[in-house]
Amino acid sequence: HPYAGLVSHLRTSWLSGRTRPMEYRVAQLEALGRFLDDKKEEILEATASDMGKPCFEAFFSEILLCKNELHQTLNNLGQWMKDEHVGKNLVTQLDSAFIRKDPYGVVLIIGPWNYPVHLLLVPLIGAIAAGNCVIVKPSEISKNTERLMAESLSCYLDNDCYAVVTGGVQETTKLLENKFDFIFFTGSPAVGRVVMSAAARHLTPVTLELGGKNPCYVSDSCHVQNAARRLAWGRFFNAGQTCIAPDYVLCSLEMQEKLMPALREAIAEFFGPNPRESPDFGRMVGDKQFRRVRALLSSGRVATPGGVQEMSPTVLADVLPSDPVMQEEIFGPILPIVVVANMDEAIDFINARPRPLAIYAFSSDSKVVNQVLERTSSGGFCGNDTLMHFTLTSLPFGGIGNSGLGKYHGKFTFDTFSHQRGCLHRNMGLEALNSPRYPPYSQQKMGLVTATFEIKRRGMCTIL
């Protein structure tokens, strides 16, 4: 049991109560802030080495958005930690009733490789804020960032309460044999199942941020240029390796013909004539991913220059539902367009498939956007843009069905890592008020009990 010692050490720290006081949590969070400031260049370099992540993208997603979450947490922690007083019924009128936010204990956060700092740090911020001890497991696929995290985080955080574990599948499997009080996993649905099964053995609650194929419906009445730019931006950000990237487009044949040149124009505007040489376009994280994505290209009609050899931004037209590119989450810089007759067909197409992490709909007609929203189901939804719902911390971020369970961001992260404990603090006196509930029972007592315990529909009067 290679990690039993580590987990046990953290559990001892946890039982000592060290991570509970607000001052302690704030100090650790502030240290994380310093990590983001001090190590900014190293983070940009590491993510550039790992997947050619463009400077701006790395700054935006790995640093800026994390700092956002950090600041929001620090600004509101006192409020979030407070006992939440709740409404009372007649029988508890004189009591104190509140929800206490208890930390779970020792929690595990497993991060993916595509936004290796963000997707580890943002859950970590919530876990620390909620008062837990944390083991963090960065992805071994983003090697340079993994090394950076393993080496640096220990210089900023309390090593008795927070640890970084590195390694691959074998190490993660061994790690999962231990009992944790909560597990937060970001990754693929297949591994999500493995994590949840491991958690079931210890009755450990989980949050799983998974993925899927995020559809994007583009209606006939729409400002094509704007839609194309927003679509291209979302698809090719991080070279397509984003869990909420628009995975494929559904539109009419007419719209396809308009979209293709608009997309070409947008790609040229963003990345120039030679995207592979643009500093603003990333690349696949590794050989295996590159080969996987390239194999998907044997589908449809390539509508963009570049294509197969270079793995540059590619748009495929006339794609069939049976094509390879439509069988799995692409996670690469390919945008297939599937032609549908109309919005109803698009909605049926979406509903016939597993529920995705995000659904997008572009239309100048708000009724169309609303129809797609109301007649489908997904983790989240963004109308007339892509990715942006992710940046608003007041919106809970998570999946449904195959795309995940649980949610986080902003206060939702704090709540995810807290146990909401219902507490009732009663009066020792006034025992006479309790007598109707005690045996021996009688009709009369029952009437009194019903009156004081029950919630009546408004409009019926209660005399007591």
Place this chain on the structure above:
Amino acid sequence: IQQVVGRARAAFKAGRCRSLEFRIQQLKALERMVKEKEREILAAIKADLHKCGPNAYSHEIMGLLGELALTMEKLSSWAAPQPVKRNLMTMRDEAFIRYEPLGVVLIIGAWNYPFTLIMQPLVGAIAAGNAVVVKPSEISENTAKLIADILPQYLDQELYPVVTGGVPETTELLKQRFDHILYTGNSAVGKIVMAAAAKHLTPVTLELGGKSPCYIDSDCDLAVACRRITWGKYMNCGQTCIAPDYILCHPSIQSQVVENIKATLQEFYGADVKSSPDYERIINKHHFKRILGLLEGQKIAHGGETDEASCFIAPTILTDVSPESKVMEEEIFGPVLPIVPVKSVEEAIEFINLREKPLALYVFSNKKELIKRVISETSSGGFTGNDVIMHFFLSTLPFGGVGNSGMGAYHGKHSFETFSHRRSCLIKDLKMEGTNNLRYPPISQKKVDWAKFFILKRFNKGQIGLALLALLGIVAAVVWKNHHSVLKRKALLIVLAVQRLGWPNVW
């Protein structure tokens, strides 16, 4: 079973249960059922647990009617889309959370409160717009049969089917795909349910159990404390997931505690408990034998009489119980109350923390600070101070476990939220591309500054900064709206210039 679940899913997909009118109509029908079939329901519970009418009513019907009334009244406000706070970037957009049904959910009930532990979750699941497969416990067979009989008479038969049966049927059910499973029962089966759910990535709510400790401080009104404890411990013959399982107290008050409980028992059930109509029985022989086994080698201060034929076990108190004994290893779920002596509240807290997190924790003390201290230094599903059980009846409190005692919670609005998916929605304008330009490649320093300005939250506790930010945002938005084709670049430059001039200092 596959067909039953398949039909429920088809019915859900057909969209019948999405409208609020339909859901309220079904809830009204459920309310009618509970009122019209009250006699049959009480009779079934009596047959299963030897529970008298008034008791069964207050345990299983009253709370349920309350939940129904609350849910029907609040449903439209709970189900309404919830707008959320926006940032400067999204100031002109619509941002809200939609409450949507999960799909087809499974509710597995327990035998100890066989009617309400199926019905209360069902209320929330229907309210949230789901199709629901209901599986009552086969151990409380009369109630299971009744539910299978009457539910289809009142509710939509395809959307809310009842599946009866034992382990084989439940195993088959768990192979199907559900969108949420709520299980009430023990931890061992809880693990099986979660493992089955993991195969389909199905979220679960597990209402399990454990040993709920009850600490009695020496500084407290012992007579009152013991009355309340007696009520909570021996109701339903101790077969309550949140019953005070065992007592921790100073050895010097142990005999007083025993005397007080004895006196209360006399008051509640009379001299001959067996003939009291208000005292229940153990559910079956298996559990009867199990509980009897826990008494071996213990010092019985009161009670101990049993009658296997009627599954009767008298209210029993054990004293000077050793922490290592069998009665302290498993959840008792019977009318046996061990008292474990501890020298101080520190020792009690340590004792509690060495064990699995319980579903409920109780403390009796006149000292408010002591109660607060126990809450802060322990963990449990829920907590009641100076009483037992009562946090269960306040539906504004989430009811659920933590660690071995479960995960997730329900009651009141928490039921609705448990069975709903909170979907984040952001609706932007397809025009107004101006602001977006700054996020697209090719990137320049100007664009980096834009990102910092619009997205980065300042670490500040001042109200002034936020108000200024909002004002600036409104001004910017109005300027753009009215003159965007002309002024967008100019306004942006003004704003960026202002930022560079030193607004950060103000903030």
